[in-house]
Amino acid sequence: MKIRYTALTVTFLCFFLLTSIIQAQVKLPGSKVSGTILDEEKKILDFATISLLNARDSSLIRTAVSGLDGKFILQELPAGDYILFASMVGFQKTGTKIFSLNESSPVMNFPDFILKKDNKMLGEVTVRAVKPFIERKVDRLVVNVENSSVSAGSTALEVLQRAPGVTVDQNDNIAMQGKQGVLVMIDGKQTYMSNADVANLLRNMPSSQIETIELITNPSAKYDAAGNSGIINIKTKKSNSVGTNGTLTAGAGYGDNYRSNAGLTLNHRNKDINLFGNYNFSSTDRAQNMIINREVSNSITKTYFGQQGNSFRKNDSNNFKAGLDIFLNKSNTLGFLMNGYSNSGTELYNNTTFIGRSFSQADSSVIAINDGRSQYRNMAYNLNYKSVLDTSGKELSVDLDYSRFNANERTLYDNHFVNYIGPDRAPSLIKNSTPALINIKALKIDYSMPLNKTMKFEAGLKSSIVKTDNDFRFEEFKTNNWENDVRRSNQFVYDENVNAAYTNLNKQFKSTTVQLGLRAEQTNSKGNSITTSKLVERSYIDIFPSVFINQTLSKNHDMGLSYSRRIDRPSYDALNPFIYFLDQYTYNQGNPFLNPQYTNNYELSYNYKKTYNLTLNYSLTRDVITEVLLPDTAKKALFQTNENLDKQIHYGVNLTAPVTLSKWWSSSNNIQLYYLGFRSPNLRGQELNSGKVALQLNSQHKFIITSTLSAELIADYRSPFEYGTLKLSSQYGIDLGISKSLLKKRANIKLALSDVFDTRDQTITSAYTGLKYNLFQKNETRIGRISFSYRFGKSEIKPERRRSTGLEDEQSRIKN
Incomplete structure (x- = not known):
């Protein structure tokens, strides 16, 4: 037991020591850049994107998002010359002139940013942005269920069976690329159920709840180490501003x-x-x-x-x-x-x-x-x-x-x-009852x-x-x-x-x-079969x-x-x-x-x-x-x-x-x-x-x-x-x-x-x-x-x- 807890202690100490070391970066004390984002009618624009660029090479230094009050703030910045831009979908991008932060002038409070609506006309051109049913991203395959008419009225399990490389066998075992052991998550949260119960849950979930299905074949260390076949993450629809x-x-x-x-x-x-x-x-x-x-x-x-x-x-x-x-x-x-x-x-x-x-x-x-x-x-x-x-x-x-x-x-x-x-x-008449509590x-x-x-x-x-x-x-x-x-x-x-x-x-x-x-x-x-007096205990540490x-x-x-x-x-x-x-x-x-x-x-x-x-x-x-x-x-x-x-x-x-x-x-x-x-x-x-x-x-x-x-x-x-x-x-x-x-x-x-x-x-x-x-x-x-x-x-x-x-x-x- 001492070896097990010593290993975890070393891991935790390394984590906190590394966190302390990497935070020790040189920043200008009291430095701050702030402002408020409004539209032409002086109404607040929340969730506008703020980008702080290095004036010398236009490299991105920091980003922020305006709050529900339209305000933004950037703090703990190094000294230097900068340009600030504000942008939002449906509005024209707006920027500042070059300004400096230094020891004598560490704070820059800008007047209100006024974003003008982008009224560019496209004439008679009609743009239809339709997501494909299957979309490949860098680390995952995405199945866009929301706009699929074939998926209408189906269950989540039926939709999942149409996903590339996914199969569900006669015993409700879900497999990817032929391999079982898939970790099923809903909105990034693990379901904590068996294959049979996950299948039962998905069988009773209408496809109208689903936005996308993500197939992740090789997850990072951030995810639990379970799932040798990878992860299936089912994202449900969310409402898309007060x-x-x-x-x-x-x-x-x-x-x-x-x-x-x-x-x-x-x-x-x-x-x-x-x-x-x-x-x-x-x-x-x-x-x-x-x-x-x-x-x-x-x-x-x-x-x-x-x-x-x-x-x-x-x-x-x-x-x-x-x-x-x-x-x-x-x-x-x-x-x-x-x-x-x-x-x-x-x-x-x-x-x-x-x-x-x-x-x-x-x-x-x-x-x-x-x-x-x-x-x-x-x-x-x-x-x-x-x-x-x-x-x-x-x-x-x-x-x-x-x-x-x-x-x-x-x-x-x-x-x-x-x-x-x-x-x-x-004739033989038998019955069983299987109550379970987890x-x-x-x-x-x-x-x-x-x-x-x-x-x-x-x-x-x-x-x-x-x-x-x-x-x-x-x-x-x-x-x-x-x-x-x-x-x-x-x-x-x-x-x-x-x-x-x-x-x-x-x-x-x-x-x-x-x-x-x-x-x-x-x-x-510890697994304890009480009736047969069989006890199986295990204790182990693994590195992934x-x-x-x-x-x-x-x-x-x-x-x-x-x-x-x-x-x-x-x-x-x-x-x-x-x-x-x-x-x-x-x-x-x-x-x-x-x-x-x-x-x-x-x-x-x-x-x-x-x-x-x-x-x-x-x-x-x-x-x-x-x-x-x-x-x-x-x-x-x-x-x-x-x-x-x-x-x-x-x-x-x-x-x-x-x-x-x-x-x-x-x-x-x-x-x-x-x-x-x-x-x-x-x-x-x-x-x-x-x-x-x-x-x-x-x-x-x-x-x-x-x-x-x-x-x-x-x-x-x-x-x-x-x-x-x-x-x-x-x-x-x-x-x-x-x-x-x-x-x-x-x-x-x-x-x-x-x-x-x-x-x-x-x-x-x-x-x-x-x-x-x-x-x-x-x-x-x-x-x-x-x-x-x-x-x-x-x-x-x-x-x-x-x-x-x-x-x-x-x-x-x-x-x-």
């Missing part, structure tokens, strides 16, 4: 079943406060069909199992958020944020398993009728303080977070047995300061405490009574504490930008370096190189040693002995004209946590669990190429070619060596018909690929949409049809030697939708602050 505005949305859809959604967003701002909130409701009915054919062999006989199942799920979701920002003064802001959801669902699953000497000749069958009920409740609270320490750009941000997650799933399993060559077995507390501190005009320093601390309590209750109906099954019931309690510190240093040279980062994380965990280099070769050519080391800890439910049944021949079981996995990521990128991007990437993951399908030879069953495989190898190339075909037709295209392989010398007694080269294509086309009418088409394709013990078939589809603006663009109506030819299905076979099965799954994917939205109030309200809370790693691991 006043009140809001948006009303409503939508409906139909495929084989109905679905609907509605929502309200409100924002009010004055010079002292910003009050905001939203509420969204959705109701979704969806169906799924599944067929599993498998063969079980021993030295004497072969047994064939043919399973045919279908499920009907109904989900009702209530998502809400409320927050308040208090502007204590121009430099300090105090904020409170509360968000949560209350979701409920039902599922009826019918499964018939035919058992015999061949698929065409059954000796017996098992008919399973599973009736499930689920409830999920989550509340998260965030208290945030942000301070702009001076005009040089020093900032301090503190977040205090608390989150509480409640879940309960109850399933009744009604099994009937039919024997075609002898007497039937008695509490998360976190404290996060972030500090940033420019060292000079070309160098910036960032540092931060974070501590999180997680406690989960899962009580699995399994009962069997015997002699007219429900009796507890002690062989299957279990209670699992998991405690975890992670302490972290990071530093980032960013330096801008003439044509090169370099960012160096270092993150240290100390982890203490990161390096990012961007080089401007010329006006049209840029290159980037990056490296980062990352960790993924097991999700909470993967550690639970519980057994979930589909029927007696198909089940899922947790693994309390899982270790964390570690990944080294490398990426080389080339950018042409800030538009076309080519990326080469390579990653190696050790002790990779992998979902596997394996045989239970004793029970002749097929079961799903998680295992630590020896390693995962990934390398690939990604090309993003937007193309403008005409004034009215533009397209965004993304191509990914990659290899994903798994190695394990001893997986339940056998060697695993799987892997395959795969191709993913995504092409989005935008058609501008009139100034208020547009259409959209999206086509995607994914070739066959392998993941651990699974071989997955190809998948492809086409989506269509049309959008019409009304009432001076305050209202919008969208029509969409997803999976036009109903081709998105999935076939899975085994990559594990000795296991033979064929699994076919088809979800309800061809759905027609209509969506309507209306914006009211002032259209230029400044939005609520997007801030990253301290709940950025733990919640993503909550699972059902």
Whole structure:
């Protein structure tokens, strides 16, 4: 323990010592430049940009933004000759003559800056600035959902599945470039949920809430070290100045079943406060069909199992958020944020398993009728303080977070047995209840300061405490009574504490930008299976370096190189040693002995004209946590669990190429070619060596018909690929949409049809030697939708602050 705390102490001391040293810069005592920005009618202009330039070489020294009172101030400046400019969109740029700051004259108070409106006429020229559906930036790929008609009426999960390189499998595992372990964030804040619960949340979030989806394949040290595949950040819409505005949305859809959604967003701002909130409701009915054919062999006989199942799920979701920002003064802001959801669902699953000497000749069958009920409740609270320490750009941000997650799933399993060559077995009636309670507390501190005009320093601390309590209750109906099954019931309690510190240093040279980062994380965990008296304790320290280099070769050519080391800890439910049944021949079981996995990521990128991007990437993951399908030879069953495989190898190339075909037709295209392989010398007694080269294509086309009418088409394709013990078939589809603006663009109506030819299905076979099965799954994917939205109030309200809370790693691991 002494070594662990000594390492953290050294890290923290280095952080504060470095902070003290770099602040000792030579500045002119009492130096200050100030003024007020007004328009021609002498009205205050807030959020105007102020730029202080060196008069000798016009280099930028300092920037500022005018406050709600129109005033600005620049302090702690070195002596020298300067020029000051004020600018704002819609106004002409205004500047001063050369002025000096020195010991005899350290203060310059300018009279009011009057910005004149920019009334330049463009004649009959009409400019339509339409963001592409896919946009490549230096460190991330951005999917612009807000203006997409194809996304109208969809859920966040359906939109995410259309993002380049993103897949969601039959068990709701989200992957990028074929790799699982993605960290999902919403507005820069981690969801702290399991893959299943994140998928459930996104499935119940209407796309009308989403502005953009950011795909970050190689994050910096500022982010939690979790997520070997990178980060998906979903940015929700914000109101865009004093006043009140809001948006009303409503939508409906139909495929084989109905679905609907509605929502309200409100924002009010004055010079002292910003009050905001939203509420969204959705109701979704969806169906799924599944067929599993498998063969079980021993030295004497072969047994064939043919399973045919279908499920009907109904989900009702209530998502809400409320927050308040208090502007204590121009430099300090105090904020409170509360968000949560209350979701409920039902599922009826019918499964018939035919058992015999061949698929065409059954000796017996098992008919399973599973009736499930689920409830999920989550509340998260965030208290945030942000301070702009001076005009040089020093900032301090503190977040205090608390989150509480409640879940309960109850399933009744009604099994009937039919024997075609002898007497039937008695029916089996069993049920389980899985109440879960998860509490998360976190404290996060972030500090940033420019060292000079070309160098910036960032540092931060974070501590999180997680406690989960899962009580699995399994009962069997015997002699007219429900009796507890002690062989299957279990209670699992998991405690975890992670302490972290990071530093980032960013330096801008003439044509090169370099960012160096270092993150240290100390982890203490204890998993206690109370019923079986199994205790697993771990305590370890890890260091996570990161390096990012961007080089401007010329006006049209840029290159980037990056490296980062990352960790993924097991999700909470993967550690639970519980057994979930589909029927007696198909089940899922947790693994309390899982270790964390570690990944080294490398990426080389080339950018042409800030538009076309080519990326080469390579990653190696050790002790990779992998979902596997394996045989239970004793029970002749097929079961799903998680295992630590020896390693995962990934390398690939990604090309993003937007193309403008005409004034009215533009397209965004993304191509990914990659290899994903798994190695394990001893997986339940056998060697695993799987892997395959795969191709993913995504092409989005935008058609501008009139100034208020547009259409959209999206086509995607994914070739066959392998993941651990699974071989997955190809998948492809086409989506269509049309959008019409009304009432001076305050209202919008969208029509969409997803999976036009109903081709998105999935076939899975085994990559594990000795296991033979064929699994076919088809979800309800061809759905027609209509969506309507209306914006009211002032259209230029400044939005609520997007801030990253301290709940950025733990919640993503909550699972059902």
